[in-house]
Amino acid sequence: MELEVRHLRALCAIADAGSLHQAARRLGVSQPALTTQLQRIERALGAELFSRGRTGCRPTLLGRTVLSRARPLVEGMSSLVGAALAEAEAARADGPRLRIGSTASRVIGGWLRRLRVRLPGTDISLRVDVSATALLHAVAGGRLDIAFVHEVEGCPLDVPEGLVQRVLVEREPQFISLARDHPAAAQPVVDLDDLAGDRWMVDPSVDGEWDGVRRVLGAAGLDPPVLHGDYLTAASLVVLGEAVAPCQPTSGPRDDMAIRPLRGDPLAVRLLLVAHPDTGMDAAYEELEAAYREAAQRAAAYHQWLLRHHSPLARAV
Incomplete structure (x- = not known):
């Protein structure tokens, strides 16, 4: 197997995302397909490039060496393609x-x-x-x-x-979305402690989103169950009272959902x-x-x- 630019781009995406799930979403492929591709690359090189664990994927020593050489190639190709597209668009x-x-x-x-x-x-x-x-x-x-x-x-x-x-x-403060009949929805401002028993839902493919929420919850001494998924799915679960989720403060009012600021604006x-x-x-x-x-x-x-x-x-x- 000969490594191609698409293989190098996949390796860089995995390293940047820190997980196969997030990398697959950014690349627009399924996670099983990306996992299979990574396994083929590692077999071709004869060693693991990433160590997999519950916290995600981390480059091995060989992986860091490969990435150090792959990134300039990927960025160079991206610049080349971008310049070519720009010239073609300008011509049209x-x-x-x-x-x-x-x-x-x-x-x-x-x-x-x-x-x-x-x-x-x-x-x-x-x-x-x-x-x-x-x-x-x-x-x-x-x-x-x-x-x-x-x-x-x-x-x-x-x-x-x-x-x-x-x-x-x-x-910009991040507000919290919760079901209309959630006890905390009766208040104009919600305390994090009022959500300690709730399941939180965050989208890990949003850069920094999960790390930011985890840091704030940890600082408050909270360790609630967390679901990972997109915010369209989150909205449907929030309405049913199955989860709460961070949201933008510009989120519009809904009859079936409450949007409230968090006391002290810990998420921003x-x-x-x-x-x-x-x-x-x-x-x-x-x-x-x-x-x-x-x-x-x-x-x-x-x-x-x-x-x-x-x-x-x-x-x-």
């Missing part, structure tokens, strides 16, 4: 273009709508990805012009050198706009800020939080 384009990326957010629709009004005649494309790291590398590789990402507190993102960035929100993220140095940020940032204010106005609890913290984002659009 009749006018200006803007390729934006974003992690999941309630403000994407408003941002996109505002950009289309602000930049008439511009070909605007959108890529949504669960991984902020993947979006940052897409910007660095020339496959995106600009990306809106969130950085979990305590789990800093590795922003590629040379990119420019602006902070939209230095510390930083919101960043990151761009290629050749991309002007002003228009994109201004429209993103306006879209964010719109979303905050619709979420009453978060709007009150912004007012209490004297945030300029609390003012009307």
Whole structure:
């Protein structure tokens, strides 16, 4: 078996994600398929590249050696492909273009709508990805012009050198979603202790999400049962009272679910706009800020939080 770039890309994804499950989601393949591919690579090299355990996958000594040589090749190929695609798109384009990326957010629709009004005649494309790291590398590789990402507190993102960035929100609190009939839902602010007996659900494929939640729960002396899954599944379980889950404070009200702030705001993220140095940020940032204010106005609890913290984002659009 000869190693190809796709094999090296898979190894890098496993190392970056720290687990086969998360790496498979980022690569868009099934976990069994990725596991089989890793086993074939290891058989070809005659040794294990990752040690597997309950906490995930960690590179072995040989794995670190292979990764040190694989990463420059993968990044070089990504840059080559990105540059080729950029040139091909530029050749086809009749006018200006803007390729934006974003992690999941309630403000994407408003941002996109505002950009289309602000930049008439511009070909605007959108890529949504669960991984902020993947979006940052897409910007660095020339496959995106600009990306809106969130950085979990305590789990800093590795922003590629040379990119420019602006902070939209230095510390956005993460609220908690719970069933309407949950006892804690009767209160305007929820204490972590009130959720000690609940099953928590987090999406481990979101960069830093599980580590951030685990750190906060541990600091509070809590060790609740945890489910790993996407937040669409989480919502259905929350409604049934089977789990609670962190959520964005801009999450809209629902008749079947309560959204509440956590006392002391222990969970938080930083919101960043990151761009290629050749991309002007002003228009994109201004429209993103306006879209964010719109979303905050619709979420009453978060709007009150912004007012209490004297945030300029609390003012009307």
